[in-house]
Amino acid sequence: MDEIIFLVNKVVISGAVLGSIYALGAIGVTLIFGILRFAHFAHGDMMTMGAFVAFLLAALVGAMGITAPVPLAFVVLPLAVVITAVLALLIDRGFYAPLRARGAKPVTLLIASIGVTLMIQGLIRLVFGSGTRNMYLDIEDKIIFRMDFGWLGGTRPLVLSQPQILMFFVTLACITGLHFFLTRTRMGKAMRATSDNLDLAQVSGINTQQVVTVTWLIAGSLACLAGTMLALDVNLRPDLAFNIVLPIFAAAIVGGLGNAYGAIAGGLLIGVTEALAVFNWTAVLRPFAPYLPFGMELPANLALVPTEYKLTVAFVILVITLLWRPTGIFRGLST
Amino acid sequence: MAMIEMKQVVGGYGGAPVLNGVDIAIDNTDIGVIVGPNGAGKSTALKAIFGLVKVASGEVLFEDRPIANSLPDRLVPMGLSFVPQEKNVFTSLTVEENLEMGAFIRRDDIRDTLDSVYEMFPPLKEKRHQVAGELSGGQRQMVAMGRALMSEPKLLMLDEPSAGLSPRYVGEIFDQILKVNAAGVGILMVEQNARRALGFASRGFVLAGGKNLFTGTGKELLADPDVAASFLGGHG
Numbered sequence: 001m002d003e004i005i006f007l008v009n010k011v012v013i014s015g016a017v018l019g020s021i022y023a024l025g026a027i028g029v030t031l032i033f034g035i036l037r038f039a040h041f042a043h044g045d046m047m048t049m050g051a052f053v054a055f056l057l058a059a060l061v062g063a064m065g066i067t068a069p070v071p072l073a074f075v076v077l078p079l080a081v082v083i084t085a086v087l088a089l090l091i092d093r094g095f096y097a098p099l100r101a102r103g104a105k106p107v108t109l110l111i112a113s114i115g116v117t118l119m120i121q122g123l124i125r126l127v128f129g130s131g132t133r134n135m136y137l138d139i140e141d142k143i144i145f146r147m148d149f150g151w152l153g154g155t156r157p158l159v160l161s162q163p164q165i166l167m168f169f170v171t172l173a174c175i176t177g178l179h180f181f182l183t184r185t186r187m188g189k190a191m192r193a194t195s196d197n198l199d200l201a202q203v204s205g206i207n208t209q210q211v212v213t214v215t216w217l218i219a220g221s222l223a224c225l226a227g228t229m230l231a232l233d234v235n236l237r238p239d240l241a242f243n244i245v246l247p248i249f250a251a252a253i254v255g256g257l258g259n260a261y262g263a264i265a266g267g268l269l270i271g272v273t274e275a276l277a278v279f280n281w282t283a284v285l286r287p288f289a290p291y292l293p294f295g296m297e298l299p300a301n302l303a304l305v306p307t308e309y310k311l312t313v314a315f316v317i318l319v320i321t322l323l324w325r326p327t328g329i330f331r332g333l334s335t
Numbered sequence: 336m337a338m339i340e341m342k343q344v345v346g347g348y349g350g351a352p353v354l355n356g357v358d359i360a361i362d363n364t365d366i367g368v369i370v371g372p373n374g375a376g377k378s379t380a381l382k383a384i385f386g387l388v389k390v391a392s393g394e395v396l397f398e399d400r401p402i403a404n405s406l407p408d409r410l411v412p413m414g415l416s417f418v419p420q421e422k423n424v425f426t427s428l429t430v431e432e433n434l435e436m437g438a439f440i441r442r443d444d445i446r447d448t449l450d451s452v453y454e455m456f457p458p459l460k461e462k463r464h465q466v467a468g469e470l471s472g473g474q475r476q477m478v479a480m481g482r483a484l485m486s487e488p489k490l491l492m493l494d495e496p497s498a499g500l501s502p503r504y505v506g507e508i509f510d511q512i513l514k515v516n517a518a519g520v521g522i523l524m525v526e527q528n529a530r531r532a533l534g535f536a537s538r539g540f541v542l543a544g545g546k547n548l549f550t551g552t553g554k555e556l557l558a559d560p561d562v563a564a565s566f567l568g569g570h571g
């Protein structure tokens with residue numbers, strides 16, 4: 001029983017948490033690619049930026065002596081989302097829109113977004129320093145829920161942290177909201193139409209400028225959520241989400257570029273697979289150790305992939321998917 | 336006064352001009368048909384009206400207002416609508432969503448228009464929740480034309496609406512075009528099916544090399560031995 005609980009803790013829960021973060025990031029990447037046809041490399045840093053916005057707001061609110069039963073970063077999240085969304089739009093207006101207006105090629109925009117990456121990270125380091133920060137204020141504790149499975153013969157609890165639970169519900173709400181937006185609203189349908197066929201969208205009289213604006217607002221909002229969640233789950237650093245931009249892109253591509261549902265599936269797939277790959281199977285196999293043939297012993301670490309090489313998992317999934325289905329699981333746009 | 340008028344339009348895609356002085360004029364009661372060899376600039380002429388091709392010189396007037404180089408987001412609300420030759424449906428959207436996108440500029444109730452499009456093309460009603468990419472060529476053409484009608488245009492421009500369709504569908508699409516026109520919508524279309532289209536055209540334009548070669552009523556063009564010799568030979 002303990003082994004199963006350990007497996008659930010390490011694979012299902014960590015995988016789903018990581019997967020949700022990848023999914024929220026990948027939705028932004030995929031929407032931006034669908035509408036503007038370029039790989040927004042700075043998306044990870046937009047997530048980090050969102051986390052720092054939430055951090056700053058939480059510190060401000062904390063300084064005013066306000067307390068809450070959930071982390072303050074969570075309380076200020078709605079405002080942080082709005083601010084990050086506006087910042088995302090301003091980044092577009094300031095850096096990408098002028099290039100688009102001159103008919104820049106996608107690769108030019110990609111390089112510009114690498115510039116934005118450096119700029120955001122530089123600004124964050126300038127203001128907050130390059131160290132690691134705790135998203136929780138000094139007075140706050142990370143609340144951990146332990147579910148006891150003693151009645152099933154387990155001695156270890158199932159561990160869930162409060163941010164993990166909150167993150168689960170926020171991700172669920174976002175995905176439901178996004179689905180509703182894309183399939184039921186005029187602007188959401190126009191976004192899908194523009195992503196499907198930009199020329200025809202223009203010919204139909206769809207205001208594609210407005211579509212671009214809405215795309216950045218959504219991508220920025222989700223980036224703020226994902227970044228804050230990630231920072232609550234681990235720690236806040238200037239390169240917080242830069243480190244996961246590769247699995248995020250892999251998730252978007254695996255799911256089918258331009259397809260928001262694909263991005264969700266891709267994010268969860270990669271998150272859970274990564275967790276499975278770095279999982280130490282020894283712990284689960286230990287009860288079988290006595291049955292091993294004489295002379296054989298369980299190694300101390302039986303992970304499929306050493307943790308340092310976790311990033312390769314996303315690439316392996318990416319390569320396999322592209323060989324099997326070049327446009328991704330959900331048949332996205334081809335480039 | 337014509338509803339839509341191109342006067343000596345010169346324009347193209349940035350390099351050497353593709354249109355070298357095109358003249359087109361039709362009324363809201365007209366069906367104008369543009370015919371001509373491949374690469375004559377027929378599609379380009381329609382795109383020039385719709386702001387998709389730069390007009391370097393000459394005039395484009397819609398209801399006497401100059402519209403050259405205006406973008407579709409201004410033209411659609413004025414009452415122009417365009418069905419491109421290719422990629423003219425949103426393949427990943429459902430039939431109904433395609434039609435709704437045609438009505439994007441409208442803020443009023445679109446249900447009556449939607450019903451009238453379904454009445455024109457009954458197969459679309461049946462398949463309204465199906466993704467447009469899964470439809471046959473003929474049904475896609477219906478979606479494309481339906482989408483363009485959803486903005487309740489005064490002028491409907493169609494680029495080869497019968498291309499690649501089986502004879503049954505060709506007849507059906509042409510019938511619907513006649514009906515739309517009878518309801519007071521001006522039609523300007525490019526057709527490869529030249530003989531048949533000129534048969535019901537009130538105005539015909541033969542383009543070649545980006546210029547008008549012949550202009551007249553459909554009947555005049557059909558009767559003209561030069562036109563017949565050069566352009567109507569191969570086509571039924």
Ligand SMILES: Nc1ncnc2c1ncn2[C@@H]1O[C@H](COP(=O)(O)OP(=O)(O)OP(=O)(O)O)[C@@H](O)[C@H]1O
Pocket residue numbers: 348353371372373374375376377378379380420
């Ligand atoms: N997007 C484009 N960019 C540059 N040149 C183009 C473009 N589209 C068409 N042309 C050129 O413009 C000329 C006229 O093309 P157009 O599509 O208007 O011909 P068409 O009369 O519609 O022919 P078809 O019967 O094949 O549809 C051709 O020489 C073509 O190569």
Ligand SMILES: [Mg+2]
Pocket residue numbers: 377378379420494525
């Ligand atoms: Mg053409």
